Amino acid sequence: MELLDIIKPENQVFCKTKLMTDTPLSYCPGCGHGTAHNITMEVIDEMGIQEDTIGVAPVGCSVLAYDFMNIDMTQAAHGRAPAVATAIARTWPKKYVFTYQGDGDLAAIGTAETIHACNRGENIVIIFINNGIYGMTGGQMAPTTLEGMKSSTSPFGRDIKTMGSPLKMTELVAQLPGTYFVTRQAVHTHKHVRKAKKAIRQAFENLKLNKGISFVEIVSNCNSGWKMTPNDANEWMVDNMFPYYPLGDIKVNGKLK
Amino acid sequence: MSELKLMKGNEALAEAAIRAGVDAYFGYPITPQTELIEYLMNEQTEKRTGMVCLQAESEIAAINMVYGAASTGKKVFTSSSSPGISLKQEGISYLAGAELPAVIVNVVRGGPGLGTIQPSQADYFQSVKGGGHGDYKLYVLAPSSVQEMSDFVEDAFDIAFKYRAPVLILSDGLIGQMMEKVKLKPQKKRRTDEEVIKECGSWATTGKTKNRERNIITSLDLQSEKMEARVHRLMKKYEQMEKEDLRFEKIQCDDAEYLIVAYGSSARISQKAVEMARAKGIKVGLLRPITLFPFPKKQLFKLADQVKGMLSVELNAGQMVEDVRLSVEFKVPVEHFGRTGGIIHTPEEILEALEQKIINNGTIRHHKTRESSIL
Amino acid sequence: MTEEIIIAGFGGQGVLSMGKILAYSGIMQDEEVSWMPSYGPEMRGGTANVTVILSDEKISSPYLKVFDTAIILNQQSMDKFEESVKPGGVLVYDPNGITHHPTRTDIEIFQIEGNKLAVKMGNKQIFNMVVMGAFLKIKPIVKLENVLAGLKKSLPERYHHLIPLNKEALKIGMDNVTPFKVANQVAHN
Numbered sequence: 156m157e158l159l160d161i162i163k164p165e166n167q168v169f170c171k172t173k174l175m176t177d178t179p180l181s182y183c184p185g186c187g188h189g190t191a192h193n194i195t196m197e198v199i200d201e202m203g204i205q206e207d208t209i210g211v212a213p214v215g216c217s218v219l220a221y222d223f224m225n226i227d228m229t230q231a232a233h234g235r236a237p238a239v240a241t242a243i244a245r246t247w248p249k250k251y252v253f254t255y256q257g258d259g260d261l262a263a264i265g266t267a268e269t270i271h272a273c274n275r276g277e278n279i280v281i282i283f284i285n286n287g288i289y290g291m292t293g294g295q296m297a298p299t300t301l302e303g304m305k306s307s308t309s310p311f312g313r314d315i316k317t318m319g320s321p322l323k324m325t326e327l328v329a330q331l332p333g334t335y336f337v338t339r340q341a342v343h344t345h346k347h348v349r350k351a352k353k354a355i356r357q358a359f360e361n362l363k364l365n366k367g368i369s370f371v372e373i374v375s376n377c378n379s380g381w382k383m384t385p386n387d388a389n390e391w392m393v394d395n396m397f398p399y400y401p402l403g404d405i406k407v408n409g410k411l412k
Numbered sequence: 413m414s415e416l417k418l419m420k421g422n423e424a425l426a427e428a429a430i431r432a433g434v435d436a437y438f439g440y441p442i443t444p445q446t447e448l449i450e451y452l453m454n455e456q457t458e459k460r461t462g463m464v465c466l467q468a469e470s471e472i473a474a475i476n477m478v479y480g481a482a483s484t485g486k487k488v489f490t491s492s493s494s495p496g497i498s499l500k501q502e503g504i505s506y507l508a509g510a511e512l513p514a515v516i517v518n519v520v521r522g523g524p525g526l527g528t529i530q531p532s533q534a535d536y537f538q539s540v541k542g543g544g545h546g547d548y549k550l551y552v553l554a555p556s557s558v559q560e561m562s563d564f565v566e567d568a569f570d571i572a573f574k575y576r577a578p579v580l581i582l583s584d585g586l587i588g589q590m591m592e593k594v595k596l597k598p599q600k601k602r603r604t605d606e607e608v609i610k611e612c613g614s615w616a617t618t619g620k621t622k623n624r625e626r627n628i629i630t631s632l633d634l635q636s637e638k639m640e641a642r643v644h645r646l647m648k649k650y651e652q653m654e655k656e657d658l659r660f661e662k663i664q665c666d667d668a669e670y671l672i673v674a675y676g677s678s679a680r681i682s683q684k685a686v687e688m689a690r691a692k693g694i695k696v697g698l699l700r701p702i703t704l705f706p707f708p709k710k711q712l713f714k715l716a717d718q719v720k721g722m723l724s725v726e727l728n729a730g731q732m733v734e735d736v737r738l739s740v741e742f743k744v745p746v747e748h749f750g751r752t753g754g755i756i757h758t759p760e761e762i763l764e765a766l767e768q769k770i771i772n773n774g775t776i777r778h779h780k781t782r783e784s785s786i787l
Numbered sequence: 788m789t790e791e792i793i794i795a796g797f798g799g800q801g802v803l804s805m806g807k808i809l810a811y812s813g814i815m816q817d818e819e820v821s822w823m824p825s826y827g828p829e830m831r832g833g834t835a836n837v838t839v840i841l842s843d844e845k846i847s848s849p850y851l852k853v854f855d856t857a858i859i860l861n862q863q864s865m866d867k868f869e870e871s872v873k874p875g876g877v878l879v880y881d882p883n884g885i886t887h888h889p890t891r892t893d894i895e896i897f898q899i900e901g902n903k904l905a906v907k908m909g910n911k912q913i914f915n916m917v918v919m920g921a922f923l924k925i926k927p928i929v930k931l932e933n934v935l936a937g938l939k940k941s942l943p944e945r946y947h948h949l950i951p952l953n954k955e956a957l958k959i960g961m962d963n964v965t966p967f968k969v970a971n972q973v974a975h976n
């Protein structure tokens with residue numbers, strides 16, 4: 156086979172996501188952020204809504220999402236993305252508005268904004284990357300850090316008595332009448348990537364119905380913060396994160412499962 | 413017995429707080445000061461001295477935790493860096509209004525907005541001109557070495573309790589991240605609850621006993637006359653601070669013909685520029701304000717009779733320079749030099765700026781300086 | 788005596804810790820020291836550098852533009868810091884991964900095969916100590932015994948058994964540092 160045959164579209168199995176820019180990702184090798192970016196952009200590409208999509212970037216490792224996602228984006232202050240997105244969606248009701256946030260951003264400093272945007276039932280998508288730690292600042296404890304898990308601010312393991320229990324933000328927002336679709340996914344295997352992508356597609360489709368928040372949690376890894384190799388981090392995630400943060404839909408079409 | 417250690421500025425400050433017998437710390441991670449909370453957590457302060465250390469869910473929560481502990485007379489502090497300090501401004505204004513002793517540490521990075529994580533002194537205005545709302549000031553200490561990061565903790569608490577007012581330690585990424593030798597003070601005992609009640613029982617909410625009136629902590633005065641009286645009370649404190657607790661350092665000023673004014677990390681770098689200038693035969697001195705409020709106004713006013721010009725060196729686009737100009741009342745030209753965006757000026761750049769802006773152009777620029785700076 | 792040093796390389800090469808050990812060694816012989824790192828989101832695999840100053844006088848600026856010695860461990864750092872060595876100063880580098888060798892003729896340049904020697908010793912982690920040995924051979928600003936005492940102070944107790952290995956690495960570095968002649972390099976090209 157000639158090279159030209161190999162690169163014919165019908166022979167192509169995989170190619171770079173069209174709506175990702177050529178900027179090299181700044182994420183650590185093996186980090187789930189990159190995959191989550193990819194599938195979000197694939198969905199927007201497949202729906203043909205690049206022109207109508209406005210993203211809101213958080214403060215966290217994915218603060219630079221706007222360098223990688225080839226769409227218009229606004230970068231919000233730490234934790235305030237849902238408020239920023241609220242205003243964009245209210246003033247541009249026909250646009251597809253989404254936030255992309257880490258667990259420190261969404262579930263610690265931004266708790267109020269998250270809960271109230273969900274409670275008001277804003278017509279936005281929230282993509283929530285839960286890696287159980289603050290990646291960007293070098294591995295401090297997050298609200299989602301598991302019991303006994305070590306981080307730089309819980310060097311002896313998270314102690315429930317003084318530091319509280321790992322926060323299940325997704326279950327919490329599912330209780331609010333303003334959320335329409337709430338699901339928890341992962342992106343560490345092909346199978347999971349496909350499922351997560353379907354969930355994100357669903358979330359963006361929901362925006363057409365104007366029914367409120369679609370909230371997609373992605374349980375992810377942070378091999379740097381967890382101080383593990385990418386493979387070990389994924390295994391550790393399956394063994395430890397998934398039992399506490401079980402995958403699957405929590406609320407569909409406004410009804411709790 | 414004091415102990416000699418090699419530590420980062422952030423770590424030295426944390427260790428000094430434990431040793432000063434501080435009761436509590438509340439904070440939220442942010443570069444370049446995260447080592448502070450990491451150090452405290454690693455030291456297991458609750459086991460070591462009984463000092464509470466809690467990672468809050470945000471800077472807003474942290475400063476209000478500080479407000480809570482301070483209202484009961486406990487020695488409490490928080491730390492953050494610029495974007496986080498902006499979030500704390502509401503709480504700081506409340507602390508000032510309610511007249512509570514507390515220490516806030518800002519390890520400054522470049523702004524505005526999310527900015528950069530590299531060192532900066534761009535929070536000067538925020539620190540000395542209010543920051544939060546209302547008529548108040550902070551007593552502001554600006555350490556320029558790791559040793560001072562350590563020493564200023566106790567000094568800050570002394571001032572906070574002397575005046576029942578919030579005190580700010582204004583550091584930056586350079587002083588916070590660098591390591592130097594530091595002499596640590598011996599461990600002080602934390603005050604017992606009884607001692608806190610004895611010391612602060614006249615105002616703190618420690619529980620009403622039969623032999624005293626209720627204590628109420630608030631910053632609210634719906635009656636304007638009362639509110640004005642509160643503001644006057646605050647202003648009195650600030651006047652007293654200016655009289656009794658102004659701090660500055662004069663380096664090679666005696667025979668100086670030119671003066672650099674700089675604080676914190678800029679003062680360190682400027683000192684090298686002074687050495688280099690003197691090696692070239694240029695008589696340069698350095699005035700380092702150690703407190704940014706109170707500001708060494710009178711000292712600058714006097715020095716203006718001696719030197720031909722002043723250069724305010726700051727890691728920002730020109731903030732303290734305004735106070736220097738106000739202090740010297742335009743007796744001599746005052747110019748600003750500083751890099752921004754997290755870039756640190758080198759001693760060579762400072763010397764060059766001094767030569768270009770002050771020495772070579774000094775007399776010619778005098779009137780220009782006057783006019784443009786008034787505009 | 789004042790010695791102003793920049794150590795620069797990749798994050799993870801032990802740049803910062805080499806600086807720290809040097810600073811600790813200075814303390815052991817009663818000198819003033821400062822250690823000023825570049826800092827940032829280090830997990831991005833970027834470059835790291837640290838300015839270390841040892842002096843018998845109080846240190847003014849911990850941040851400098853020019854240095855007595857540059858210890859350079861990757862190409863990016865070579866590109867950035869070759870120019871910042873003072874005339875008459877010293878540049879020590881590990882040629883591993885260096886494609887553009889230094890070209891200055893007004894400074895003294897030395898090579899140390901730190902990577903190769905550390906691999907030969909069976910411990911890549913010890914690389915920075917080999918390089919430090921090379922530096923100390925050229926500029927014996929701290930005594931070996933003070934380096935070892937500094938190591939003891941800066942390493943947690945559980946790593947103290949590694950001190951003899953570190954000592955060996957320092958020695959190997961001292962024995963294997965070689966002067967580098969710029970003219971040779973030009974001729975090769």
Ligand SMILES: Cc1ncc(C[n+]2csc(CCOP(=O)(O)OP(=O)(O)O)c2C)c(N)n1
Nearest residue numbers: 214215216233257258259260289290291442
């Ligand atoms: C007001 C404010 N406080 C703190 C920070 C520092 N900060 C930056 S990112 C971050 C946490 C990021 O963690 P997470 O949201 O879990 O995202 P990840 O990096 O793990 O993807 C913090 C605390 C900041 N930039 N602004």
Ligand code: SF4
Nearest residue numbers: 183186216290377378
């Ligand atoms: S630090 Fe963690 S979250 Fe950030 S890019 Fe690296 S692996 Fe991902």
